[in-house]
Each structure stands twice: as structure tokens, then as C-alpha cells.
Amino acid sequence: MKLANIYRLGIKELWGLARDPVLLILIVYSFSLSIYSASNATPETLNHAAIAIVDEDESPVSSRIITAFYPPLFSVPKLIDQAEMDSRMDAGLDTFALDIPPNFQRDLLAGRSPSIQLNIDATRMSQAFSGGGYVQSIVSGEIDEYLNRHRGTADVPVDLVLRAAFNPQLDKGWFMPISNVITSITMLSIILTGAALIREREHGTIEHLLVMPVTPTEIMVSKIWSMGLVVLVASALSLLVVVRLILDVPLQGSFALFLAGTALQLFATTCMGIFLATVAGTMPQFGLLLMLVLLPLQVLSGAMTPRESMPEFIQTLMLAAPNTHFVILAQSILFRGAGISVVWPQFLALSVIGAVFFFFSLRRFRQFLR
The missing domain is CATH 3.40.1710.10 (abc type-2 transporter like domain)
Structure with missing residues (x-):
């Protein structure tokens, strides 16, 4: 495996993405307007009710x-x-x-x-x-x-003092933007890598790659690093510009530590995107398959509902999903200011899950190229 080939193939993927206006609009919307509207539209709680x-x-x-x-x-x-x-x-x-x-x-x-x-x-x-x-x-x-x-009723001997930690005002506008960033990272990493592979198949450029002196591993790794880099940069800008600067939502923990966890999450989810693209084959089929995969990942990962509120079987089953650990990691860092001593189990789990996904995706990708 040559790093020069991986680098050049990755640059090719970035140019291909730059020529796809639909995906570019999706990236910009998911990390800007979607985040902003999630913070200001609060349908589940009262907000200036008349x-x-x-x-x-x-x-x-x-x-x-x-x-x-x-x-x-x-x-x-x-x-x-x-x-x-x-x-x-x-x-x-x-x-x-x-x-x-x-x-x-x-x-x-x-x-x-x-x-x-x-x-x-x-x-x-x-x-x-x-x-x-x-x-x-x-x-x-x-x-x-x-x-x-x-x-003149006498006071009770015990006084219950409530203290809301991490979000003293119980402001949903602090919670939803970060949760939407977490969800967008998972969604776009799968979509971009899957679309990159299917786009090459539909345009016929996959055959050009097969006659070049590159290996399936180099092709797959190039798609992983290029699409993962796009999502990583977009999520970082979204947190710094939209969440922190525009919405004025405080980020408690280490930003660098969060990006490191995001990189591990992207490694796992981009491999998942390639695997799904090899199963689907065409964009319409890939879109239908995404609905079956993304909805359980988002709903059961703990991003919308606390995992403790779910049946124990679901909690155990979803430990095999990468974004379950990513949600725990991201919320611990960005909401509670946790350090590596707290989130290292999630880092380890993401590394193991990413390695397993990479193995199965590479095996499936080689069969796809044959």
C-alpha cells in the first residue's frame, strides 16, 4: 500500500465532491441551517407561550x-x-x-x-x-x-435543594445544536463515502481504477480519509462558528479531544458507508438502505432519548453500533467537560468497531470490484 497513491486518489475524491452541487448543499445545510433551526425551534418544550x-x-x-x-x-x-x-x-x-x-x-x-x-x-x-x-x-x-x-405552617425539617448541572437554565437551545452536529456527522460520513463509490460505478470510472497500479485497499482508504476529512472540517466549523459564536452555546470540554473522538467515529462510519454502497449498487437502493440503517442508529444511540430509558436488550445490542459510543463520548466532553480518563472506554470501543468494520468492508469491496 503506497501513501502517494492514497493521497492522489483522495484528492480525486475531493474534486469529485466539489463538482457535486447536491452533496455540497447537503453538507452546508446539515452543519449550518439545520443546527441553527434546531436551537431556535423548540416544539417539545414551552417557549414564550401566549x-x-x-x-x-x-x-x-x-x-x-x-x-x-x-x-x-x-x-x-x-x-x-x-x-x-x-x-x-x-x-x-x-x-x-x-x-x-x-x-x-x-x-x-x-x-x-x-x-x-x-x-x-x-x-x-x-x-x-x-x-x-x-x-x-x-x-x-x-x-x-x-x-x-x-x-403560619411550620417548615418541614428537610429542605430539598435542586441544582441543575451543566445546563442550569434547562435551556433546550443548548442541547439540540450539539446533538444535531453529532447526528449530522454520522449521517454525512455514511452518505458521502457511499455516494463516492456509487458515483464512480455509475460514471464508469471504477473500471479506470482497476487497470491502474492501485490496490483495493488504497482505493478504499482514499475514500475514507477524503470524505472523513470533509465531515471533520465541516463539524469543527459548525461547532466553532454556528454553535459557539452564533448561538452562544458553551462547549465545556477539550475541543481537540472531541475531534480525536470524531476521527475515530468517522473511520467506523465511512467504512459502513462503503459496505452499504457495495450492497446497494445504485443510488436509489442506497437511499432506501440508508433509511433502514440511519433511523435505528439515531433513535437508539442515545442522541434523542437517554439509553437508560430503553430496554436492557436494546442497550446491549446498540453497543455494537459506533455512534452509541460516539454519543456518550461527545456528550461527556462537550456537555460535562470530561477528559480522556473518563471517555477512554469509548475511544477503545470506537477503535475496535472501526477495525472490524474496515475488515468486513474491505472484504466486501474486493468482491464488489471483481
């Missing part, structure tokens, strides 16, 4: 409830009349409308159980689903605190 309040009691308790709703979960509450409540919800101006009845405070102090009406615009399904619980929790907390102070 709320209006009808205060028919005008008491200290109702004032406490009104002032308890504030950004970023809710917008500043609109104080409206009861006659406006239905019309505003029909017009889509409010997602939540809270109606505090007359004599609400008097009934509370008398030991009765007065009801507060909460109307929810369920057409805004993502916010309506979680928002009702938020509103109930806020209202209940304010009422309990007021009654405890008014009645």
Missing part, C-alpha cells in the same frame, strides 16, 4: 398567580375580560387562558376547594401537551406558598 388571564378576584393570591408567569416559558400575561377569552382563543392569539373566579382567595382561606378554569388551544399540540402541566404546577406552587405563610 397566555391570557381573567382576574375576577383581584386579590393578593390572584396577583401572585399573574406575576408567576414570565419568559422564557411564557410570554408576559395579557389581562383580559371574560368576554374576550373565547374570541381571543378563536383568533389564535392565546394558547392558554386562565380564569380566576370571584372570591377565590376568600374560599381558599375558608378551607373550601375553589376551581380555576384553564382553557387550552389544543391545535398547538406540542405546547398544549406540556403547557397544562406547567400552568398547574405554577398555580399550585403559588397557592401553597401563600397558604403556608398565611396560616
Whole structure:
């Protein structure tokens, strides 16, 4: 295996990618607009949800409830009349409308159980689903605190102090951009290497390579380093420019250590892309095969849902997938500031999985060339 051949073949792959506008647009979008929109579009949690309040009691308790709703979960509450409540919800101006009845405070102090009406615009399904619980929790907390102070209820002997580590504001905008970068690294590394091989077959240039003094190993390694380099550079720029500079998301750990782990991940996933391309043969078949491979890798790797929430069988099975270890590694470094003493098992696992994938992919690639 000659390094000069690997270098020149890799440069050829980079020129081939530069002449493919569709793949270039996909790379730019995946590491820029996709990351930015993931940070600013927060459908699963409340984000400046519109709320209006009808205060028919005008008491200290109702004032406490009104002032308890504030950004970023809710917008500043609109104080409206009861006659406006239905019309505003029909017009889509409010997602939540809270109606505090007359004599609400008097009934509370008398030991009765007065009801507060909460109307929810369920057409805004993502916010309506979680928002009702938020509103109930806020209202209940304010009422309990007021009654405890008014009645002189003794404090409990144990006080639970909550501390949110690594993301004190529980801001989803910190989590989603980095998770999308991790997902894009896996997706594009498979797509670029697979497309590079299929493109040569469709254009007929694979036959030219076979009559040249190069080996299958040199051809495969050239595709791995060239496409892996493109994804590595794109992910580094995305983290530095889009995530850190534009979105102002702090990166806790060593950036160099993360890039080292990314290189190992790219070694494994680019080999996977070549293997899938030799199985598929054509771009339409490769696209269908990607759907069967990428979706389980993304959903079950822990990038979207914590692995601890999955069945134990799935957790064990997904240890054979490279991006399971990469997600653990990336989250430990970028979110928690972990060092090599913490993530070395993931580095070792990625190295072993990458070597196994390289062996099987090279074997399949040689059969493909025959």
C-alpha cells in the first residue's frame, strides 16, 4: 500500500465532491441551517407561550398567580375580560387562558376547594401537551406558598435543594445544536463515502481504477480519509462558528479531544458507508438502505432519548453500533467537560468497531470490484 497513491486518489475524491452541487448543499445545510433551526425551534418544550388571564378576584393570591408567569416559558400575561377569552382563543392569539373566579382567595382561606378554569388551544399540540402541566404546577406552587405563610405552617425539617448541572437554565437551545452536529456527522460520513463509490460505478470510472497500479485497499482508504476529512472540517466549523459564536452555546470540554473522538467515529462510519454502497449498487437502493440503517442508529444511540430509558436488550445490542459510543463520548466532553480518563472506554470501543468494520468492508469491496 503506497501513501502517494492514497493521497492522489483522495484528492480525486475531493474534486469529485466539489463538482457535486447536491452533496455540497447537503453538507452546508446539515452543519449550518439545520443546527441553527434546531436551537431556535423548540416544539417539545414551552417557549414564550401566549397566555391570557381573567382576574375576577383581584386579590393578593390572584396577583401572585399573574406575576408567576414570565419568559422564557411564557410570554408576559395579557389581562383580559371574560368576554374576550373565547374570541381571543378563536383568533389564535392565546394558547392558554386562565380564569380566576370571584372570591377565590376568600374560599381558599375558608378551607373550601375553589376551581380555576384553564382553557387550552389544543391545535398547538406540542405546547398544549406540556403547557397544562406547567400552568398547574405554577398555580399550585403559588397557592401553597401563600397558604403556608398565611396560616403560619411550620417548615418541614428537610429542605430539598435542586441544582441543575451543566445546563442550569434547562435551556433546550443548548442541547439540540450539539446533538444535531453529532447526528449530522454520522449521517454525512455514511452518505458521502457511499455516494463516492456509487458515483464512480455509475460514471464508469471504477473500471479506470482497476487497470491502474492501485490496490483495493488504497482505493478504499482514499475514500475514507477524503470524505472523513470533509465531515471533520465541516463539524469543527459548525461547532466553532454556528454553535459557539452564533448561538452562544458553551462547549465545556477539550475541543481537540472531541475531534480525536470524531476521527475515530468517522473511520467506523465511512467504512459502513462503503459496505452499504457495495450492497446497494445504485443510488436509489442506497437511499432506501440508508433509511433502514440511519433511523435505528439515531433513535437508539442515545442522541434523542437517554439509553437508560430503553430496554436492557436494546442497550446491549446498540453497543455494537459506533455512534452509541460516539454519543456518550461527545456528550461527556462537550456537555460535562470530561477528559480522556473518563471517555477512554469509548475511544477503545470506537477503535475496535472501526477495525472490524474496515475488515468486513474491505472484504466486501474486493468482491464488489471483481
